[in-house]
Amino acid sequence: MAILHSSFFILHYLQAFDRQVLLAINRTHTPVLDAVMVFASNRLVWFPAYALLVAGLVYWFRRRVLLLLPLLIVAVSLADSITSRIFKPFFARPRPCHDPALAGLLHLPGGCGGQFGFLSSHAANSFALATFLLLVLPAGRFRFLKTGVFCWAALLSYSRLYLGAHYLTDVVGGAAIGGLLAAVAAAIYQRRTNAASKPASV
Structure with missing residues (x-):
């Protein structure tokens, strides 16, 4: 009984905290920020950047992109499917704008x-x-690209709070799931490439 009471208290506290953070961010709205955040949240506007990124990966990784690109696509696709098809219907937590x-x-x-x-x-x-990308791109190189994609991910995630589409825990949890899946995909890539680069034993 005490455990149930503690769990209820924690959930109630998190919900209250989520609402306070969301309102604090949402109330900073201006016409300029509105335009920026709506733009950032629109998946379609990022397609040209995705195309350039894929072209860059093909150029940098050559034949290895045949392994790298499918793993990246699988990681992102799984992140999308798990969050939208499993977590959302299972927990059925209304978006802030439906609260x-x-x-x-x-x-x-x-x-x-x-x-x-x-x-x-x-x-x-x-x-x-x-x-x-952080895990598979060579260390000491591509700092601008690595920083850029993380800034983009942070902006995109922040925009979901600003627009009232998600709570902070929605965003943090989603980022954690995506990061975990990416780490697994990157580990598979590193293992396969390391195995392929080892000289065959005689």
């Missing part, structure tokens, strides 16, 4: 979106990509 306690308090320049928000697929996808 009756926040009705009329949120500024929603990007609309509301689907009913459930735990976990954030945007955060999962973007951090899967950023983490995978």
Whole structure:
């Protein structure tokens, strides 16, 4: 009984904390920030950047991209599927913009979106990509690219809070799932490439 009471208290505290953080961020809205955050959250506008990134990976990794690119795609796809098809329907946690306690308090320049928000697929996808590149790109090189993809993932995740589409725990949890899947994919890539580079025993 005490455990149930403690669990309820913790969940209640987290929900209250989530709402306070969300309102604090959402209330910083300006017309300029509205445009930036709606742009950042729109997956379609990033397709040209994705195309350039893929072209760069093909150029840098040559034949190894035949292993690298499928693993990256699998990591991002799994992050999207797990968050949207497993977590969201299982936990059925309403998005902030569907939360009756926040009705009329949120500024929603990007609309509301689907009913459930735990976990954030945007955060999962973007951090899967950023983490995978961090782990597979050679150390000491590509600092600008690594920093750029993490800044992009952070902006994309922050935009979900700003737009009232997700709570902080939705975003942090999504980022954690994406990072974990990316780490597994990167480990497979490193293991396969290391095995392929070893000289055959005589």
